[in-house]
Amino acid sequence: MSPMVTGGAAAGDGEDGGLVGRASERRRLDELLAAADQGRGGALVIRGAAGVGKTALLEYCCARADGMRVLRAKGVPFEAELPFSALYELARPLLESLDELPTQQADALRATFAIGGAGPVNRLAAYVATLSLLATVAERAPVLCLVDDAHWIDHASAEALLFTARRLLADRVAIVFAARDASSFDAPGLPELPLSGLTSDSGLRLAMRSGLGRRAAAELVAATAGNPLALIELPAILTEAQRQGRAPLEHPLPVADRIERAFLAEARNLPEATRQALTICAVSEASALALLDQALKVEGLDLGVLDPAVDAGLIGVRGQEVTFRHPLVRAALHSAVGPGQRRSAHLAIAAVLTGADEMDRRAWHLAAAATGPDEEAAALLAETAERAQRRGGVVAEARAYERAARLTPDPERRASRLYGAVRAWTNAGSGVHAMALADELLALTQRGDLRCQIKALQVHLAQQHGGTDTVDETYLAEAEAYARTDPVSAGKMMSAAVNQCWPRLDVAGMLSVCTRAMELISGTAGTAGASDTAHASDTAHAWDITQAAHASAATWPKGPIRLAAAQVLAGLPGGAALARDCVTACGNRADGSAAELAEVLCWLEDYDTARSLLEREIGEARAANDVFLLAYALTRLAGLEYRTGRLHAAYRAATEAVLIAEQVGLPAQRANALAMLALVEALLGEEAQALARVDSCRLLMPPGFRDIEARIRYAHGMSAVVAARWTDAVTDLEWIRSAQLRGGITEPGWLPVTGNLAEAYAHLSRPDQAADLVRQLDAGTGRITTRAAVARVQGLIAAERGLDDAFATALAACDPAVLPLERARTLLCYGQRLRRAKRRRDARRQLHAALPLFEAIGAQGWARRCRAEINATGRQTPSRDDHATGQLTVQERQIALHAAEGLTNRQIATRIFLSPKTVEYHLGNIYRKLNLRSRPELIRYLSRPAPSELD
Structure with a gap:
């Protein structure tokens, strides 16, 4: 009989921790534990084949963890469907510390572990709470987490622990995973310790301890590549002649198969x-x-x-x-x-398994026992899916719904459960699998309402995963067909087609599907075909549709909001009023409607209403831990902030949106968030960072998404504008302008391109082209940003004798309280013109008025240009030391801005998914780099009001 060993560990021979060999591996683990003990947290993935000694190294860690609190979890194949089961095993000894966490985080873990708390819980909330719990406990004693057979732990636990492991920095926490060479436990961003077999000498010692002669031992070491478990277990199934080396081993020798055969023998x-x-x-x-x-x-x-x-x-x-x-x-x-x-x-x-807390296990065992359709098992699995949804186990929810559908005898009930699986896989970020199930579902059911829902979801999925060809004539015709029996569902299906129009910048398509959707929902045009929507241009009918949209806003605002967006982009009358009419309807919703409407209101420059909508929806998203909505809304908040000259606030929102979008993993959402951050960094004057974001965004951007391409080019173009690289700016801005014209976008507020393009032509001494663009803008909507840009460019191209009058008009067009950045840019241009007219004293007056505005806003790129212009007048202006934020890393700047907002370390940690100790560590670096001594100094440094131009 073979001796009992733990997890395939090699037996001891007096070496540290009972291990044979493994000197370099032990040294690396010792370093990890020592660093955690000294407040430098970290993680390591030990990866290798079955029986190679991964568990033995975990036992070594445990033996060496003097003074550390050791937490353990072990993956089991049959628990892979139970959300957060491995995390619960690991964290169970710490549950008495839950009350030390922020209430929302404590409730998230209680709901996640089904021990109380209010659900549903978004999985990201559980991940953040896991980090907080370990960091909190580690303040009393260092913590060592050992996760064995990580390739078998449930998906939710794996994500939570990997999320935590990637954010350990200043916490006394070490996490060691042991996993096989399997894609089921992918750990990007974590250091790995690849584990192969023992060396010849170590393997020989171990094999001989199992009763083999030296010759046989050497042969077995070579045949098994030094696999410790094989060296311990295989001698039991060898013949006596083989053990003594008198007979050769069989070749080849499949290690795992032979070990299993040994156990079965x-x-x-x-x-x-x-x-x-x-x-x-x-x-x-x-x-x-x-x-x-x-x-x-x-x-x-x-x-x-x-x-x-x-x-x-x-x-x-x-x-x-x-x-x-x-x-x-x-x-x-x-x-x-x-x-x-x-x-x-x-x-x-x-x-x-009859207890209330055992129903999930019961359901999966009954499902495993099923040999065909089984409604009892299916119903229990559907209930399991619902519980998983409340606990934030989205993958477990999806798997349970999918398995329930497979076992459901009734076709329509099977379709409903399969729809639950499609939605859950969508929320889990597994859009490709969700789309495959959606196709299966459509082949299964003829229910019009369900088909409309799944068709609309397919369009959304396609857009999120880079597809722009889901909507075609067949799709539109099918929506029309369903309108005969369920016009509301058909209208929502039709409205979803806008998700395919946006990437193509197809405003005519947007108008068509949005108008027809409102016709179907309101009954304004009966069941006419989509091709009949050409008569929407008729004034009377358009009025009817708009009125119907107003009436529908209270019950389903998304449709009217989409129609309003299309009308505003196309420059049609009524769009602005319709948008404002939808504001009240968004008040009690947290479904993205408010963020979608806020973006339209930003085009219309109704910034106060847009801010109110976004702050409310972001607050609701935080309360519900809805990370999808949060990433979407924060990106739009960043757009609002940069338009109003609040660049630091825009940076806070954009960096948080990117951070969340990276966790969500949807390509289009990540690309949009990155493009917004690139733009904000360009406006801040951080050109290298902005261009790096642009490159990252291009790698993520799905092909054919002209809207994202336009945003990327806008960030790239504005980086050139800030740096006065006017030829480069023209290249990008002209591309966007052409795309807008081809798409039918006449609204200048969508991306304020034309004014910047006209300014670029003015600086390139191409006044005719600048004047032509100014005339086009001047004939537009009369937006205040447009008026400011028009006036500034007119000042740039004005004759010298009319210079002062032109810029007086330009300055009057930009109120510093409303458009501080536009005013600062106008003052800079005024100073440039005056200097070139050799009116140096007058130039300095304007430039000295512009500089503090740029610095207060944080627009350091323009501030550098402003200083250069002042220097060119003969007066040296040194760089201000108290605006050295360029020394900060991205994470340090993010923390500094949150601190300036008045957030505590714990609040900052929650906001950006770090531990309070790590925030404190970064704040120390921030104080040192900025030569500050305290949080109040940092708040004063980053939160000063814009100075007066007369200062």
Whole structure:
């Protein structure tokens, strides 16, 4: 009989931690533990094949963790469907510390672990709470988290622990994962320790301790590539002649297969009742003796039949728990039995899982036992999916709904459950799989309302994952067909088509589908075909549709908001009024309607109303931990902030949006957030950072998304404007202007391109082209930003004798309280013209008025140009030391701006997904780099009001 070992560990020979060899690996683990003890947290993934000694290294860590609080979790294949099960195992000893967390985080973990708290919980909330819990406990003593068989832990736990591991910096926390070389545990961003077999010398010592002669030991080491578990287990199935080296080993020698055969060889010598009991143990994900005792009794057995397996060393009993010698023992026993025995074991376990907190396990065991459609198992799995949704286990929810659908006998009920799976996989970021299930669902049901919903969801999914060709004539015709029986669902399906028009910058298409959607929902035009929407241009009919949209706003604002957006972009009358009419309807919603409407109001320069909508929706999204909505709304808040000259606030919002979008993982959303951050960094004068974001955004941007391409080019073009690289600016801005014209966008507020382009032509001494653009703008909507840009360019191209009058008009057009950046830019241009007219004193007056405005806003690129102009007048203006934020890293700047907003370390940590200790660490660096001593100084430094031009 082979000796019992832990997780395939090599037996000890007096070396540290009972390990044979592994000197470099032990050294690396020692460094990780020492760093955590000294307040420098970190993580490591030990990765290698089965039996190579990963668990032995975890045991080494445990033995070396003097003074550390050790937390452990172990992946089990049968718990992979149970959300946060591994995380609960790890965190269970810490639950008494939940009250030390912010209330929202504590409630998130309670709901996640189904021990209280209010749901539903977004998974990101659970991830942040996990980081906070470990960091909080680590303030009392260093924490070591050991996660064995990480490739088998449930998806939600894996994401939570990886999220935490990537953010350890100033916390006394070390996390060590042990995983096989499998894609099921991908850990990007974490350092890895690849583990191969033992060296020849170490392997030889270990094999000889298992009773092999030197020659046989050397041959086995070579044949198994030094796999420790193989060196311990395989000698038991070799012949005496092979053990002594008198007969050769069989070649090739598949290690895992041979090890499993060794385990099964031991099991075959056991009594039949013991093998039956071992099957129940192998099939069960639970190891509690009490539960196994009940399950065995269902089969007419008792715990005593397991004694021969304990004597054989296949299983062990620790306290009240049954453990297998190695996961391969469990896997071998599970795979060796026939389907009938396996089914019987699942049913036996399901029969004793009757507690309220055991329903999820019961459901999965019944599902595993099902041999065909089974409504009982399907219904239980559907309930499991609902519980997973409340706990934030979105992948578990999706899997449960999908498996429930497979087991559901009734086609329509199957379709409903499959729709639940599609929605859950969508929320999990698995859009490709969701789209495949959506196709399956459409082939399954003819229910018009469900088909409309799934079709609309397909359009949304396609847009999020880079597709722009989902909507075609067939799609529109199908919506028309459903309108005969369910016009409201058909109208919503039609409205969803706008998601395909946006990427193409197709305003005519937007108008068509939005108008037709409102016709269907309101009944304004009966069931006319989509092709009949050409008559929407008729004034009377357009008035009817707009009125119908006003009436529909209260019950479903998204449709009217989309129509308003299309009308505003196309320069049609009524769009602005319709947009403002939707404001009240968005008041009690947190579904993206308010953020979508706020963007339209920003084009219309109704900034106060847009801010009110966004702040409310962002607050609702934070309260509900809705990260999808939060990323969407924060991107639009950043757009509002930069338009009103609040560049630091725009940076805060944009960086948070990017951070969340990276977790969400949807390409289009990430690209939009990155493009916004690139623009804000360009306006801040951080050209290198902005251009790097542009490059990253291009890698993410799905092909054919002209709207994202326009935003990327706008960021790139504005970076050139700030740096006075006028030729480069013209290239990008002309591309956007052409795209706008081709798409039918006449609204200058969508991307304020034309004014910047006209200014670029003016600086390039191309006054005719600048004047032509100014005439086009002057004939436009009369927006205050447009008026300011027009007046500034007119000043730039004015004759010298009319210079002062032109710029007086330009300055009057930009109120510093409303458009501080526009005013500062106008003062800079005025000073430039005056200097070139050799009126240096007058030039300095304007430039000295512009400089503090730029600096207060944070527009350091323009401030540098302003200083250069002042220097060119003969007066030196040194760079101001108290605006050295360029020395800060992206994360440091983000923290500094949040601190200036008045947030505490804990609030900042929650906002940007770090621990309070890490925030404190970064603040120390910030104070040192900016030569500040305290938080009040930092707040004064970054939060000063814009100085008067007369200062």
